[in-house]
Amino acid sequence: MEVDFAQWYTDIVKKADLIDYSSVKGCMVIRPYGFAIWENIKNDLDARFKATGHENVYMPMFIPESLLEKEKDHVEGFAPEVAWVTHGGSEELQERLCVRPTSETLFCEHYANIVHSYRDLPKLYNQWCSVVRWEKTTRPFLRSREFLWQEGHTVHATAEDAVEETERMLNVYADFCEDDLCMPVIKGKKTESDKFAGAVSTYAIEALMHDGKALQAGTSHYFGDGFAKAFGIQYSDKNNTLQYVHQTSWGVTTRLIGAIIMSHGDNNGLVLPPAVAPVQVVVIPVAQHKAGVLEKANELTERLKEKFRVKIDDSDNSPGWKFSEYEMKGVPLRIEIGPKDIEKNQCVLVRRDNREKTFVPLDNIESEIERLLKELATSIYNKALKNLENRTYACKTVDEINASLAENGDGFIKAMWCGDEACEDKVKELTGVGTRCIPLQQEHISDTCVCCGKPAKHMVYWGKAY
Amino acid sequence: MEVDFAQWYTDIVKKADLIDYSSVKGCMVIRPYGFAIWENIKNDLDARFKATGHENVYMPMFIPESLLEKEKDHVEGFAPEVAWVTHGGSEELQERLCVRPTSETLFCEHYANIVHSYRDLPKLYNQWCSVVRWEKTTRPFLRSREFLWQEGHTVHATAEDAVEETERMLNVYADFCEDDLCMPVIKGKKTESDKFAGAVSTYAIEALMHDGKALQAGTSHYFGDGFAKAFGIQYSDKNNTLQYVHQTSWGVTTRLIGAIIMSHGDNNGLVLPPAVAPVQVVVIPVAQHKAGVLEKANELTERLKEKFRVKIDDSDNSPGWKFSEYEMKGVPLRIEIGPKDIEKNQCVLVRRDNREKTFVPLDNIESEIERLLKELATSIYNKALKNLENRTYACKTVDEINASLAENGDGFIKAMWCGDEACEDKVKELTGVGTRCIPLQQEHISDTCVCCGKPAKHMVYWGKAY
Numbered sequence: 002m003e004v005d006f007a008q009w010y011t012d013i014v015k016k017a018d019l020i021d022y023s024s025v026k027g028c029m030v031i032r033p034y035g036f037a038i039w040e041n042i043k044n045d046l047d048a049r050f051k052a053t054g055h056e057n058v059y060m061p062m063f064i065p066e067s068l069l070e071k072e073k074d075h076v077e078g079f080a081p082e083v084a085w086v087t088h089g090g091s092e093e094l095q096e097r098l099c100v101r102p103t104s105e106t107l108f109c110e111h112y113a114n115i116v117h118s119y120r121d122l123p124k125l126y127n128q129w130c131s132v133v134r135w136e137k138t139t140r141p142f143l144r145s146r147e148f149l150w151q152e153g154h155t156v157h158a159t160a161e162d163a164v165e166e167t168e169r170m171l172n173v174y175a176d177f178c179e180d181d182l183c184m185p186v187i188k189g190k191k192t193e194s195d196k197f198a199g200a201v202s203t204y205a206i207e208a209l210m211h212d213g214k215a216l217q218a219g220t221s222h223y224f225g226d227g228f229a230k231a232f233g234i235q236y237s238d239k240n241n242t243l244q245y246v247h248q249t250s251w252g253v254t255t256r257l258i259g260a261i262i263m264s265h266g267d268n269n270g271l272v273l274p275p276a277v278a279p280v281q282v283v284v285i286p287v288a289q290h291k292a293g294v295l296e297k298a299n300e301l302t303e304r305l306k307e308k309f310r311v312k313i314d315d316s317d318n319s320p321g322w323k324f325s326e327y328e329m330k331g332v333p334l335r336i337e338i339g340p341k342d343i344e345k346n347q348c349v350l351v352r353r354d355n356r357e358k359t360f361v362p363l364d365n366i367e368s369e370i371e372r373l374l375k376e377l378a379t380s381i382y383n384k385a386l387k388n389l390e391n392r393t394y395a396c397k398t399v400d401e402i403n404a405s406l407a408e409n410g411d412g413f414i415k416a417m418w419c420g421d422e423a424c425e426d427k428v429k430e431l432t433g434v435g436t437r438c439i440p441l442q443q444e445h446i447s448d449t450c451v452c453c454g455k456p457a458k459h460m461v462y463w464g465k466a467y
Numbered sequence: 468m469e470v471d472f473a474q475w476y477t478d479i480v481k482k483a484d485l486i487d488y489s490s491v492k493g494c495m496v497i498r499p500y501g502f503a504i505w506e507n508i509k510n511d512l513d514a515r516f517k518a519t520g521h522e523n524v525y526m527p528m529f530i531p532e533s534l535l536e537k538e539k540d541h542v543e544g545f546a547p548e549v550a551w552v553t554h555g556g557s558e559e560l561q562e563r564l565c566v567r568p569t570s571e572t573l574f575c576e577h578y579a580n581i582v583h584s585y586r587d588l589p590k591l592y593n594q595w596c597s598v599v600r601w602e603k604t605t606r607p608f609l610r611s612r613e614f615l616w617q618e619g620h621t622v623h624a625t626a627e628d629a630v631e632e633t634e635r636m637l638n639v640y641a642d643f644c645e646d647d648l649c650m651p652v653i654k655g656k657k658t659e660s661d662k663f664a665g666a667v668s669t670y671a672i673e674a675l676m677h678d679g680k681a682l683q684a685g686t687s688h689y690f691g692d693g694f695a696k697a698f699g700i701q702y703s704d705k706n707n708t709l710q711y712v713h714q715t716s717w718g719v720t721t722r723l724i725g726a727i728i729m730s731h732g733d734n735n736g737l738v739l740p741p742a743v744a745p746v747q748v749v750v751i752p753v754a755q756h757k758a759g760v761l762e763k764a765n766e767l768t769e770r771l772k773e774k775f776r777v778k779i780d781d782s783d784n785s786p787g788w789k790f791s792e793y794e795m796k797g798v799p800l801r802i803e804i805g806p807k808d809i810e811k812n813q814c815v816l817v818r819r820d821n822r823e824k825t826f827v828p829l830d831n832i833e834s835e836i837e838r839l840l841k842e843l844a845t846s847i848y849n850k851a852l853k854n855l856e857n858r859t860y861a862c863k864t865v866d867e868i869n870a871s872l873a874e875n876g877d878g879f880i881k882a883m884w885c886g887d888e889a890c891e892d893k894v895k896e897l898t899g900v901g902t903r904c905i906p907l908q909q910e911h912i913s914d915t916c917v918c919c920g921k922p923a924k925h926m927v928y929w930g931k932a933y
Contacts, residue, residue, distance in 0.1 A: 021577055021580055021581065023526070023527045023573065023576065024576060025530075025531060028528075030526055030527065030573075030577050031524060032524055032581075033592070036524050036525055037523070056502075057499065057502050057503070058498055059496070059497040059615060061489045061494035061495070061496065062566075062613055063491045063494055063550075063613070065491060081557065084529075084552045084555050085552060085553060086550045086552050087551060087553045088550070088551040089550050089551075089612075090546075090547045090549065090601045091547065098550075100528075100552065100566070107489065110490060111487055111496050115487065115498075126499070130597070131525075131596070135556045146555075147528055147529070149525060
């Protein structure tokens, strides 16, 4: 990991059986173990969306070229990287269809059909699907030509309601990342040059990986009424006057799996947060050929299944081989149980993150597992938080940024900015780091822009990004 | 419904808010109410798949043309109806990619990568996704260019294991349709002319709709080692000899929603089986402006949420308007609660299927709801079964088939068959009915083929189909 982070990452996605490559460049096979992580992410997030009043729908995967072109900024942002369907069977289509890179245009067309009165608002829709963006450089989970995601699309009566929704969903994402992925994030606003094609403003959560590079883990966009005007989404208000709706969209992707790997993994492999681990506890019988061991291990597994995602490995492989296997796969807790343990009515619990061993009486093993899973979650969160804090550097000038990079390597740079895009570009050119976000929680580093020395408007997080 | 079944169907999918049309012909927007039915179907089936040892994965949505062509029968069956991607962004692709119409070729490629030893077998994979088939004639849910489905793909060490899996999944589908969709089905084998492109044999479950037309509700295919040979999927057996795997695939689609509509719907709209109904009980306050009514109705709703999918409608619309609305949407039970009911500590429960009213003391309302939901499920199952039985006609000759069609209209025809494809075609030509399946449960109608008079091999269900 310390020597070649990129290779370490690629090794893990393969060795932990998360993905297989397919014959289409940039499209991956998500294997059962990888997909089960995504299912857990999905189930948890979906419950959070439903608890905040959202409903799931399914939109077509194809967008006619003329529909994609309806909103000017949007088509400019996406057209260069879409896959085009030109033929159905042996016939050439009259109009090209793109495979959705994102579904704003489809939701807008639908909302224009179904929204008529203020009574119809808000509409809070979400969909889980795959989307396609024809990227040149691809990496499993982090940047792939096809990826799985959810995209929320909402329409509201007022700008205030839409802004509130944008912030609400940013917070839902941040809470999910912190609670369930044990990954601290910075909540902030993207700069103008970095916002979503067609948005008034884009908010994001940014996390810091082991290697000091930033990863945008989720985005939430406020659209104002720009799309509504382009697509004619209007409603009659209480005074029977026609008004345009105000709109948002927000999404997270399978990229979160990449974030988990690079936040918590180590030289033995994955370390999975208990909330999304496909297997939370693996039971490994020791000296399993001896009388009673397998029976007891199976009995324990069945008992634990009522409370945890648990699996027994009673294959012919040696215990040592199994220990490595489940360390590679990041299973949070391992139970070792052999003849001596059975005699003493106990077993051994080993934490994945620090390999700490605890001897636990079988009688109250459930509460011990619960305690250790919680401790592990807190512990890997704190470790990731410490990484983020230790690798965040305040800089007042471009020279200080370069000095920090030379001395400390990659990380977040906190520095002031005048708000001018020219300075953003120049810092990038001179240091290699770009703006990540204008954090909602502002700090004062200095009075003047890190680049031009004019009065500063914002404190900005800068960094290199995945 | 009796006058124009097709129009009745189209009205329901729109009026019950199941779908909206999109600007791409044959691609539909599945609206929240329709999608919630699919989510319930999916959750229930997924649990059944996992209980039988299957794991979920995700394969790419694109198949390179050369990969699709690897199995001869398969490409002949599917190439004429696929959507072709020819450009990524502004660049023409070196090889065309089709949007998956089904994923056998992708699973085969992956299995060839990951299966090496008998220890790796079986692999029991499933995926939930959307697929595309460029159909000429389309109808919401029944035949659309894009549809949602699940596709199971499994590889086994022996032919026996694969055949057993094919039958197991056919039974899982049949049980699901009967238990949860309240829809009786005929389990059978497709004839040679009707089997899946590349399969050794195709099994299907066939249901009979209100109008006497058959609907294929799910299929399960046995592939033998044909795909394994085309894709080189081999494993070392215990004697270290290379063997080809034996394979299956099986799927059901959003078509099941169409089947629900046409099995249980009536002239007032949808009738939903309780197991998949997004709302099982709707609470409608009567005289809701009177003191205490809304409070009590809300309190009741909250209480029932612990056990049922329940919703209150406290909008300004009249109770009569609401009754029609939830009848159209097929909500199994309606609760009416007004001032007089509250005085007597009771409410009124009304069944959607037969509109039967029951006055129920609030104290034990949960058990009454449970009882009525069960009764409704049994009752609509029996009604559908009666429709299937009443509309199944045994015929010994082609003339008898035509006479039955003239007298009874559409339905299942049970008739003997010699096994010759020419007879299958001729019956279709002379009567308009085709073979639906060779039922697993055979009966003896006569000794000779309904068409040619030669000795019969099978009893076959014939009919017109969606």
